[in-house]
Amino acid sequence: MPAITESEVVRVAALMKIGAGDAAAHVPKVQKMVGYFERLDEVGLEGGAPAGEAVDVGDLRADEAEECPEGLMGHLKGEGGEHVRSPGLR
Amino acid sequence: MTANLALGLAEYAEGVRSGDVSAEEQMAATLERIARHDGVLHAYVSLDPGALGEAARVDRDARAGRDVGPLAGAPLAVKDNICVSRGPTTCCSRMLESYRSPYDATAVSRLRGAGAIVVGKTNMDEFAMGITTEFSSFGPSRNPWDTDRVPGGSSGGSAVAVSALECAAALGSDTGGSVRNPASFCSIVGLKPTYGRVSRHGLVSYANSIEQIGPMARSVRDAAMMMDAMAGHDPMDDTTRRAGPAGGHTAHLRDGVEGLVVGVDAREVDRSTCVGRAARRAAGALESLGASVVDVDLAHEGLSVAAYYVLTAAEAGSNLARYDNIRYGYDMPPDGYEHGAYVTAARSRLGPEVQRRMILGGFVPSAGHAGRYYLKALRARDVLASEADSAFSSRGLACMLSPTVPVPPFRVGEKIDDPVELFRMDSNTVLANLTGRPAVSVPFTLCDGLPVGMQLVGRAGEDARLLGVAAALEGAADDMGVPAL
Structure with missing residues (x-):
């Protein structure tokens, strides 16, 4: 039995905003890829949380707003560099 | 003056300064070569129309005695997921086809500051997801050693451009081998620096906890010179480190390997393939130069x-x-x-x-599956880092040697439908990314006329010493020349 079912692929694809038609085409390869990941079962989860890297907050740049470069809006698609259009949220 | 497109970066800049080399003629010859060959090779996805004018300006500055920088006039190719302020940055995705960045990536601005000239943006797998460039939305690049074969990826266009003399050097990005894999397939040098050595500001993020921008060049010295120009702390990337190598990245290029300990994975060098035999010969070459070669086995490397x-x-x-x-x-x-x-x-x-x-x-990180996949992957990364640390400290390793890729370049289309077979091509490269270590691919030999590179993985933060070992290996490698186009 594959590690991820076809319906799960379609469900996750919908969450990632990838259409059902596209998702269905990916099922065999996604199943093969997830099947390959099964070997990670060899590793246990004991030993606490995974290690992270501590960063001294003194090394971080100041949290200050900076002026945007002149003409930045012109780099976005939109209406004459004034605003961008978005579809409605329901 | 006749243009010589095979010049190293140091000779290039010295020639421009002295007037023996014309940056404008070199750039014109580079553009001519691109026009002649890139229809087949497809290294570039866009060219900077201002490059020739910039080269003329460098010549004028040199004649006027102004400082033109250590990379004066060198035509630089930039992977298309690294932002430039002139021209498109598309990540080879139709989604970003019309995107223009308002700024240069820090690595690009620093190389420009050192005198390099961006000639164009190079082809890559879409959003750097792939190892062949076959997943570029603009069509694949071709390997200049055999145009029926892939050049590697995801920085395949950069590797092709360097190998085919369509630039002097290039930038790539390496998330799991994307600088080193195409470097090996195209017979050039590619370095994945220690995580935090080169700023990622202006690199379009794919997996930002492990990726780095790296130099792709025709020699170890050229790669080291690029590192000197672009590495170092950047306030726009808080993961960058303040400390750099004393004397710069070229400081150890003549040190040799006398007395150093080099680890090899017996499973890699014992293979009865041409690549396995090449790895055995590379280990022997380092040994004959005075290094000790010891067997190293990381118990969980199979999970990497x-x-x-x-x-x-x-x-x-x-x-x-x-x-x-x-x-x-x-x-x-x-x-x-x-x-x-x-x-x-x-x-x-x-x-x-x-x-x-x-x-x-x-x-993989979703509720109900995170424990099985994502958390175990994080744990595997910790285990692998610990095993690598232990191997380096207990054996006193300077670096570990392996083939960069287990096979020579394969045919376009040969593996594209088998994701797990493509996964296996990364088996030697991902460890350096997961553990933050520097790793470099050095051209070593040809197998049936196809390039094979050797990878050296070093100690974190010791990129300059790793480049020293790479220079020694480079000196022991076969003379492959350049691909006949």
């Missing part, structure tokens, strides 16, 4: 590729969420769409590999 793909999928799922087609993207009016339906419609135009990685990126 799975851990890598799980972690990068999770990060990619998050990073790609910004591509909603609203601020940049396709010309697709939002009228009549609800927000979610609009984003879904836009993402249907992403390439198949990107869609797959997004699906994986939604799946």
Whole structure:
């Protein structure tokens, strides 16, 4: 039995905003890829949380707003560099 | 003056300064070569129309006695996921086809500051997801050693451009081998620096906890010179380190390997393939130069590729969420769409590999599956880092040697339908990314006329010493010349 079912692929694809038609085409390869990941079962989860890297907050740049470069809006698609259009949220 | 496109960066700059080399003639010859060969090779996806004018300015500055920098006039190719302020930055995705960055990436601005001239942007797998360039939305690049074969990836266009003398040097980005794999396939040098050595500011994020921008060049010295120009702390990337190598990245290029200990994985050098025999010969060459070669076995190395793909999928799922087609993207009016339906419609135009990685990126960290995949991948990364640390300290290793890729360049289309077979191509490269260590691919020999590179993985922060070992290996390598086009 594959590690991820076809319906799960379609469900996750919908969450990632990838259409059902596209998702269905990916099922065999996604199943093969997830099947390959099964070997990670060899590793246990004991030993606490995974290690992270501590960063001294003194090394971080100041949290200050900076002026945007002149003409930045012109780099976005939109209406004459004034605003961008978005579809409605329901 | 006759242009010589095979010049190293140091000779190039010295020639420009002395007047023996004309940056303008070199750039004109570079553009001519691109025009002649890139229809087949497809290294570039865009060219900077201002490059020739900039080269003329460098010549004028040199004649006037002004400082033209250590990389004066050198034509530089830049992978298309690294931002430049002139021209497009598309990540070879139709989604970003019309995107223009308002700024240069820090690595680019520093190389420009050292005198290099951006000649153009290079082909890559869409959003750097792939190892062949076959997943570029603009079509694959071709290996200059055999145009029926892939050049590697995802920085394949950069490797092709350097190998085919279509630039003097290039920038790539390396998430799991994307600088080193194409460097090996195209017979050039490619370095994945220690994580935090080169600023990622202006690199379009794929898996930002492990990726680095790296130099791709025709010699170890050229790669070291690029590192001197672009490495170092950047306030725009808080993961960059303040400490750099004393004397710079070229400081150890003549040190040799006398007295150093080099680890090899017996499974790699015992293979009865041409690549396995080449690795055995490379280990022997380092030994004959005075290094001790010892066998090293990381117990969980077999998990590295799975851990890598799980972690990068999770990060990619998050990073790609910004591509909603609203601020940049396709010309697709939002009228009549609800927000979610609009984003879904836009993402249907992403390439198949990107869609797959997004699906994986939604799946592996999701409720009910995170413990089985994502958390175990994080744990595997910790275990591998610990095993590598232990091997380096207990054996006193300077570096570990392996073939960069287990096979020579394969045919276009040969592996594209088998994702797990493509995973296996990363088996020697992902460890350096998962553990933050520097790693370099050095051209070593040809197998049936196809390039084979050797990889050296070093100690974190010791990029300059690693380049010293790489220079020694480079000196012991076969003379492959340049591909006949």
